[in-house]
Amino acid sequence: MKLALISSAVDPTIGGVLVFGDRGTGKSTAVRALAALLPPMSAVVGCRYRCDPTDGDSLCDECRERLRHGSLKKHLIPVPVVDMPLGVTEDRVVGALDLERALSQGVKAFEPGLLARANRGFLYIDEVNLLEDHLVDLLIDVAASGENLVEREGLSVRHPSRFVLIGSGNPEEGELRPQLLDRFGLSVEVKTPTELSLRVAVVRRRDEFERDRSAFVAEWKKQDDGLRRRIVAARKRLENIEVSDATLESAARLCMLLGTDGLRAELTLIRAARAFASFENAGAVTVSHLRRVAPSALRHRLRRDPLDESGSATRIEKALQETFDA
Numbered sequence: 001m002k003l004a005l006i007s008s009a010v011d012p013t014i015g016g017v018l019v020f021g022d023r024g025t026g027k028s029t030a031v032r033a034l035a036a037l038l039p040p041m042s043a044v045v046g047c048r049y050r051c052d053p054t055d056g057d058s059l060c061d062e063c064r065e066r067l068r069h070g071s072l073k074k075h076l077i078p079v080p081v082v083d084m085p086l087g088v089t090e091d092r093v094v095g096a097l098d099l100e101r102a103l104s105q106g107v108k109a110f111e112p113g114l115l116a117r118a119n120r121g122f123l124y125i126d127e128v129n130l131l132e133d134h135l136v137d138l139l140i141d142v143a144a145s146g147e148n149l150v151e152r153e154g155l156s157v158r159h160p161s162r163f164v165l166i167g168s169g170n171p172e173e174g175e176l177r178p179q180l181l182d183r184f185g186l187s188v189e190v191k192t193p194t195e196l197s198l199r200v201a202v203v204r205r206r207d208e209f210e211r212d213r214s215a216f217v218a219e220w221k222k223q224d225d226g227l228r229r230r231i232v233a234a235r236k237r238l239e240n241i242e243v244s245d246a247t248l249e250s251a252a253r254l255c256m257l258l259g260t261d262g263l264r265a266e267l268t269l270i271r272a273a274r275a276f277a278s279f280e281n282a283g284a285v286t287v288s289h290l291r292r293v294a295p296s297a298l299r300h301r302l303r304r305d306p307l308d309e310s311g312s313a314t315r316i317e318k319a320l321q322e323t324f325d326a
Contacts, residue, residue, distance in 0.1 A: 015185025016165035080121030128167030187300035
């Protein structure tokens with residue numbers, strides 16, 4: 001789970017992370033802790049969508065207008081990690097008419113929603129498998145286009161909405177729709193620890209955190225800072241990581257052996273392996289990198305075979321052995 005989250009922080013184009021597992025295994029805690037590890041990002045001063053001043057192609061209409069009348073002022077801000085609660089209304093997600101300004105000033109103004117707040121950051125949905133169907137359809141459209149189009153109540157607004165989608169849930173409470181499942185780059189399964197020492201360590205640390213939060217944060221600050229520096233360095237190295245033709249062929253052969261649909265599996269596998277290689281300070285993607293990320297990149301893309309009782313992890317492991325150990 002941590003490797004998948006860190007990989008997505010290194011390369012947001014991987015497509016986000018889906019975390020399924022037992023209740024009380026730290027899924028939400030790990031996702032929310034990611035926000036503290038992310039280095040600040042540059043944004044246009046006064047922009048409601050936190051546009052990147054160095055990326056002219058992704059500017060909102062308001063920033064384009066500012067640019068016509070001069071240069072864009074920039075400042076550093078925290079990377080947004082936005083929670084999308086269950087039961088949220090569509091207006092709250094996409095944005096709607098600003099009623100306060102409409103009533104007080106008589107003007108039609110747009111009030112940005114969660115998709116605007118999550119732009120260039122992370123959108124976290126807990127219990128994502130319980131999300132209402134119309135919101136699932138909306139998320140699929142925005143995730144594919146990178147833009148949110150709002151046309152209602154006399155408004156017509158289009159703004160950038162590029163975010164890393166993070167979802168968590170308990171598979172016992174229902175399955176995720178295949179259309180949304182395919183939009184997640186990586187998928188991991190978290191199980192309740194069975195090792196006694198690990199369970200004791202988790203309980204001890206949680207108790208220390210609740211007793212004195214400031215002291216606990218201070219104790220782990222050095223490790224957090226070190227991890228943040230590794231993520232920043234990995235981002236800088238990412239575009240220089242080599243992927244040989246032989247590695248591409250191995251990734252394609254693995255996906256063909258597993259019978260994955262389309263080419264998204266290969267693309268995600270290579271992106272995740274490159275991000276992991278960069279995080280490990282390697283110069284090129286190797287077989288070991290592919291092996292490490294293959295389960296999380298492919299497990300949710302396998303066709304279901306009712307006659308095959310082995311799980312997706314077992315099928316992937318067999319395919320890895322057949323592909324790389326032959």
